[in-house]
Amino acid sequence: MSTLYARDEAAIAGIEKLRFFPLEVVSGHGSTLLTPDGRELLDLSATWTASGLGHGHPAVVEAVSRAVRDAPGAGGLSAVHPDSVGLAEDLLALVPGTGERRVYLGHAGSDANDVALRACRHATGKSTVLAFEHSYHGGVGVAMGVSGVHVDAGAPADPHSVFLPYPNPFRPTYGDAEADVAACLALAAEHLAGGSIACLIVEPILSDGGLVVPPDGFLARLHELCRAHGVPMICDEVKMGLGRPGTLHAFDHDGVVPDIVTFGKVLGGGLPLSAAVGPAALLDEPPAAALLTTAGNPVCTAAGRAVLATIVADELADRAAIVGAVLTEALRGLGGSPGADRIGDVRGRGLAIGLELVDPTTGDKDPRLAASVVYRAWELGAVVYYVGGNVLEITPPLILTEAEAVRAAEILGQAIADAVAGKVDAEEVARYAGW
Template sequence: MTTAQDLLARDAAAVAGIEKLRFFPIALESGKGSWLTEVGGRKLLDLSATWTACGLGHGHPKIIEAMTRAAQSPAGAGGLSATHPDSVGFAEELLALTPGEGERRVYFGHAGTDANEVIFRAARMATGKRRIVTFKLGYHGGIGISMGVSGVHIDAGAAPDPDLYLATYPNPFRPHAEGPDPVQASLEASIAEIDRELAKGDVCVLMAEPILSDGGMILPPKGFLTALHATCRKHDVLLAIDEVKMGLGRPGVLHAFQLDGITPEIVTFGKVIGSGLPLSAAVAPAWVIDGPPATALLTTAGNPICTAVGRQVMRTLIEEDLPARAGRAGERFIAGLREVMAQSPVIGDVRGAGLAIGLELVTDKETMAPDAKLAAKVVYRAFELGAVVHYVGGNTLEITPPLVITDDEVDTAVSILAQAIADAAAGKVSEEDVAPYAGW
């Protein structure tokens, strides 16, 4: 009988390390709803949803039905040189569900990385301008231009795109400007910084995350996206909102940009849109992505199986009212974590919108100094106690469970996280335990 240790050893010997980001020795064999099952049978409460990709939970019956039906008689293997009903239907439905103005088109890809990649390339071609503006600590993909404009990867040593400007994302917990209201001052400072860059007249697109997830689960101050969009319009620059990780119901609304009431020119999607299958999309003005032909080729993009699943994902989000459900679950989750924070000397902040929640760990509440070592130990201890959660931004737990998590599961999660934090702070996880798992 194969054990988890056996599978991990085989993985180490056979699978390329370049594509691994591990936080603890986890080897899985199945999942159902908000639960994962390790090789050997141990159950784990999933508080990551595979970085939000499994947002509808594991094994959702409607997704299984759509996938099975499409796989029984697929219309080829992609939309490159032919079309089929699910590709066209999905594009039409996505256009209808994504606010926007003017004539627009949909690009289909395999991951958020390529959806963003195509937007960067298309914006350069369509506008004749080269420069891109993104944000420090941002994340837009793992290869190509998308990697080269991701602040997280640049900080880790990736080469930045030569025509990139990294702007400052305002962080209400750690304002970067001073004044009677440091949060508002930081918002205004960021907008002034961006205004100066866009005024140079050579920026083709500004891409922003509505919640800065991999950089530390940072929710910007209210009004930031509104001011950002107004600044882009002032300088006739396309605003692209990267909804790959934080969109489609997770923040308590269908689209995260709706938290600030804006309608961006471009929106990119990934992760949950495929419910675990490789699928991404971008909605953009026709003049940006409708040509030239054959300039963004992926043979199996828009394939009938993934697009059938994508259509069902969108239907399920609406039919089961999952954005509202995420909003309610998030309120319960955040309230529970804030009760824990009140008693803990090492929790500096709990923040979130819906089921996009960040818990920031600090050395103490006087200095609020980030404690990355503790974060690594907490996620390891949570794994030992029966939950899957990761850290981002060095010291922040990223809590993004499936949108179908129940109240009882939320309460269980709060209990496990409270115990994991207390145990890690008390020294129950050693440096040697976490050393093999670098995480971010």
């Protein structure tokens, strides 16, 4: 163990660690991370999508440097400044919607979702939240209580929550994808008809639950149900939105306009920033009900404005679609390589890609192999993590090149082959629990 990692173990609280291998980094540029010993790593996670523009992007560097030099205070709690108002206006211009709308600015997707959920409860006077099994909406408050991933891990569910099954085309519960959709919608309709639902919260792509891409049209049919019963839909775009799926918004794929949309991660360009965009009737009341002293601060909001401007000006959504197709094809092309029979599925949209690892004889999930593969990938020069127990979540920076995409597939193919061949130290892997 290196000195830096030992210092981390002695100083940083374990409750905030999710480690898959002893990753140490001292700098980064583009889609590359640099270790203390000078080794370069291809970043296929983008810090769980938070570094969506890559590392050291000049637009973010310039915006943050300007803001730090001449910051008008440290937040938007009791004052207004150009970048907080400007960021809110930018989001209103980029997020579809009608009527009078408002923007909540926070620090992370967790608080954005928590505020959106509480706002719906307050505005409707109802308590029950419809959410999904294996979902992830945050690590605090109501957002944590309606996150299926946390509930799966033993955290208490919110007492007024109902979890719906998320349609999984690769692992359908009811025989096939359409049957899964029908079962989910029937259950949703039953609860919506009861009149006690404050809102429904959904991820257009189930990220931490296994990078599950639902059948086309699912979100639209779900939204139609919510509209029919007058129930607000919250679309959680924190991890999968803002260009990553090959469209500006993940919900664009189904052509819906959610009532509330939440953002985080990539929005801050690596800095803590989140937002919720929705009707004034939901987000204006009660006053001072969601206070964070440094929310809307000049530095983070300046970064956010630079991120949004770059995504639009550089057409990064289109780039994600193009490079994502190259990466997906290269991963599917691993079919003839050693260990390829362990690849059960390659799925995704744009640069949100899931590679599911399975037992070739049963088709069951293979979490041990996933842990070994991500560890071996790190040894070979790439950073990638797993979600849902056995799915490699491949979410590189939106600036990934086609050449880097091809190299990523080569590294992952070798990592799978090596893990299957027993070239990874199981005892060493076991030290890093991941999920």
